[in-house]
Amino acid sequence: MKDTVVLDEKRLIAQEKLNNPSLMRTIWREIKHDKMAMGSLILLAIILITAYASPLFVDAVALKRVNFLATWKPPSAEHWLGTDDGGRDVFGQLLLGTRNSFTIGICVTLLAGIIGLTYGLVAGFYGGKVDNAMMRVLEFLMVLPSLMFIIVFVVIVPNYTVFTFILIMSTFAWFGKARLIRSRALQERELDYINASKTLGTPSWKIMFFEMFPNLSSLVIVNMTLTLAGNIGLETGLTFLGFGLPTGTPSLGTLISFARTPDVVQNKWWVWLPAALLILVMMLCINYIGQAVKRASDARQRLA
Amino acid sequence: MLKFILRRTLLMIPQLILLSIIIFMLAKMMPGDALTGAFQGNPDVSLEQLEKLREKAGLNDPWYQQYGRWLGNAVQGDFGKSYVHQQKVTSLLAGKVENTVILSLFTLIVTYLIALPLGIIAGRFTDSWADKAIVTYNYFAFATPLFVFALLMMWFFAFVLGWLPYGSSVDIKLESGTWDYFVSRAKHLVLPVLSGSLLATFSTIQYLRNDIIDQKLRDYVKTARAKGVPEAKVYTRHILRNSLLPIAAFLGFEITGLIGGSVFIESIFSYPGLGYLFIQSISTRDFTVVTALVMISGTAVIVGTMLSDIILSIVDPRIRIE
Numbered sequence: 001m002k003d004t005v006v007l008d009e010k011r012l013i014a015q016e017k018l019n020n021p022s023l024m025r026t027i028w029r030e031i032k033h034d035k036m037a038m039g040s041l042i043l044l045a046i047i048l049i050t051a052y053a054s055p056l057f058v059d060a061v062a063l064k065r066v067n068f069l070a071t072w073k074p075p076s077a078e079h080w081l082g083t084d085d086g087g088r089d090v091f092g093q094l095l096l097g098t099r100n101s102f103t104i105g106i107c108v109t110l111l112a113g114i115i116g117l118t119y120g121l122v123a124g125f126y127g128g129k130v131d132n133a134m135m136r137v138l139e140f141l142m143v144l145p146s147l148m149f150i151i152v153f154v155v156i157v158p159n160y161t162v163f164t165f166i167l168i169m170s171t172f173a174w175f176g177k178a179r180l181i182r183s184r185a186l187q188e189r190e191l192d193y194i195n196a197s198k199t200l201g202t203p204s205w206k207i208m209f210f211e212m213f214p215n216l217s218s219l220v221i222v223n224m225t226l227t228l229a230g231n232i233g234l235e236t237g238l239t240f241l242g243f244g245l246p247t248g249t250p251s252l253g254t255l256i257s258f259a260r261t262p263d264v265v266q267n268k269w270w271v272w273l274p275a276a277l278l279i280l281v282m283m284l285c286i287n288y289i290g291q292a293v294k295r296a297s298d299a300r301q302r303l304a
Numbered sequence: 305m306l307k308f309i310l311r312r313t314l315l316m317i318p319q320l321i322l323l324s325i326i327i328f329m330l331a332k333m334m335p336g337d338a339l340t341g342a343f344q345g346n347p348d349v350s351l352e353q354l355e356k357l358r359e360k361a362g363l364n365d366p367w368y369q370q371y372g373r374w375l376g377n378a379v380q381g382d383f384g385k386s387y388v389h390q391q392k393v394t395s396l397l398a399g400k401v402e403n404t405v406i407l408s409l410f411t412l413i414v415t416y417l418i419a420l421p422l423g424i425i426a427g428r429f430t431d432s433w434a435d436k437a438i439v440t441y442n443y444f445a446f447a448t449p450l451f452v453f454a455l456l457m458m459w460f461f462a463f464v465l466g467w468l469p470y471g472s473s474v475d476i477k478l479e480s481g482t483w484d485y486f487v488s489r490a491k492h493l494v495l496p497v498l499s500g501s502l503l504a505t506f507s508t509i510q511y512l513r514n515d516i517i518d519q520k521l522r523d524y525v526k527t528a529r530a531k532g533v534p535e536a537k538v539y540t541r542h543i544l545r546n547s548l549l550p551i552a553a554f555l556g557f558e559i560t561g562l563i564g565g566s567v568f569i570e571s572i573f574s575y576p577g578l579g580y581l582f583i584q585s586i587s588t589r590d591f592t593v594v595t596a597l598v599m600i601s602g603t604a605v606i607v608g609t610m611l612s613d614i615i616l617s618i619v620d621p622r623i624r625i626e
Contacts, residue, residue, distance in 0.1 A: 007404060137412075140323075144557075144602060145560070145602055146564070148563075148564075148567065148582060148597070148601055149598070151567075152330055152334075152598065156330070156335075157335050216444050233452075235447035236449065241568070241571060241583060242587065243586075256452070260453055262463075262470060262471070265458065265459055265463055265470075272455070276455055276456060279449060280448060280452055283449060284447050284448075286447075287446065
């Protein structure tokens with residue numbers, strides 16, 4: 001009875017899982033291995049937890065109250081980062097701004113991700129003429145001066161709200177993603193499992209979203225992490241220029257936009273400098289984590 | 305070769321037409337038309353008269369007729385009249401185009417002056433301290449938002465150190481043509497150009513570094529070394545020739561980046577160029593100027609992309625086959 005091998009199915013599956021750890025597990029291992037990425041993750045977590053927990057200790061209504069007796073006060077024990085032109089506390093606005101900027105960054109990234117993913121999957125799945133036509137359109141969209149278009153839309157849209165802003169930004173944020181996903185989907189469609197599924201008569205949308213997409217998910221996650229930073233940068237930049245979040249919704253860009261006059265830049269640094277540095281730190285952290293995620297998704301580049 | 309250039313140029317035409325249609329539709333969505341500006345607040349013109357003038361100017365025609373007329377004028381460089389400044393858009397643009405071209409050109413040159421040597425050093429001496437420093441710098445260049453960086457540069461160099469002027473393109477008191485004027489102009493350019501180019505180096509450095517690392521192991525490099533070519537020459541003559549060519553392809557994207565970046569850079573340094581004019585015009589709802597600016601920028605990017613495709617096809621014949 002030497003030839004008989006008893007297959008312990010459970011053990012095999014467990015072993016298989018150990019050999020092929022999930023993406024999240026690989027990412028975690030990669031981050032743990034890279035001290036800078038770990039540091040970035042902790043720093044970003046501290047910033048975000050403070051910002052999102054701010055309603056517990058910052059009074060949002062008091063932040064909007066104008067106090068002309070306390071305008072442009074430098075940092076003190078009462079106002080950690082001083083006050084702005086209306087006597088409002090800068091530190092509180094900083095926390096609120098971080099929260100808004102990050103939330104909007106996430107929303108835009110998700111929305112643009114969904115649009116880009118759908119466009120890329122459809123083009124890549126059908127291939128041929130459909131792909132060709134869709135790519136010509138995409139090529140055209142990619143050369144548009146999108147920053148100018150976003151600003152024009154922001155100005156001419158009636159009933160401008162935070163939601164319309166997210167919509168406008170997402171409209172111009174998915175092009176790169178669609179191209180990336182399409183090129184991978186084109187390779188994927190030649191594989192046997194797709195053909196088998198087609199033969200079995202599975203509807204196309206089901207193949208695209210439930211069979212093809214899971215195989216591209218690591219690509220999507222990497223891309224989303226990296227574009228999140230870019231989207232936060234763009235939102236704060238637009239708000240800085242005055243074409244971002246509607247007034248009344250503070251963003252980090254709102255605080256930086258005080259630096260439009262030489263006097264504020266030079267003498268009232270406490271209003272804009274902390275916000276500028278905070279954006280810089282957040283961008284660096286997110287990108288560092290993004291790099292680790294990228295390495296984790298590509299076995300050749302992994303450090304861990 | 306000629307066939308490729310011709311085909312690529314023809315491909316540009318539908319893109320330009322589509323761009324103009326989109327911009328025309330946007331212009332129609334914007335409040336006000338050519339006459340609102342010309343007769344706004346003029347009590348001598350009644351509403352009926354205005355309506356007659358509209359009819360005469362063809363503003364009540366179907367959209368495709370209006371579009372045809374608008375495009376015809378735009379091609380001849382006539383973008384209508386600015387509501388706010390009460391003068392032709394073209395005369396408003398006159399000096400601004402030149403300013404932006406100068407700024408972009410210098411930014412591009414400085415970008416390559418920084419990026420090429422750094423990319424070559426990083427690729428040649430992989431994993432040395434210099435490579436690590438360059439990779440770190442490049443990582444910062446990628447992650448930093450342009451407007452934050454420009455603002456920090458302005459704050460540090462113009463206010464804390466006081467070395468350089470912080471705004472405008474030249475000292476107003478100086479007369480044009482003099483040596484002082486030229487010096488002042490150059491000084492005003494330093495900060496905007498540096499802010500733009502120090503961050504724009506990212507793609508070039510990364511591409512060059514990766515490509516040189518890749519080329520180093522190729523057979524032709526081994527052959528060159530075996531034949532006794534000095535190490536420095538292997539890089540400058542053999543590897544660089546292959547690695548540099550595709551960088552030409554980035555030119556189109558660099559132009560796109562420069563146009564987007566000019567909006568931030570110019571409005572931070574109040575540099576009187578197209579980007580600053582764009583922000584000013586849209587803030588005052590001066591839509592004829594806005595339309596003209598978007599059209600000009602869009603055309604510049606489309607032409608730029610076409611040029612870089614053609615350059616790439618000249619330097620790398622493999623592209624043409626596809």
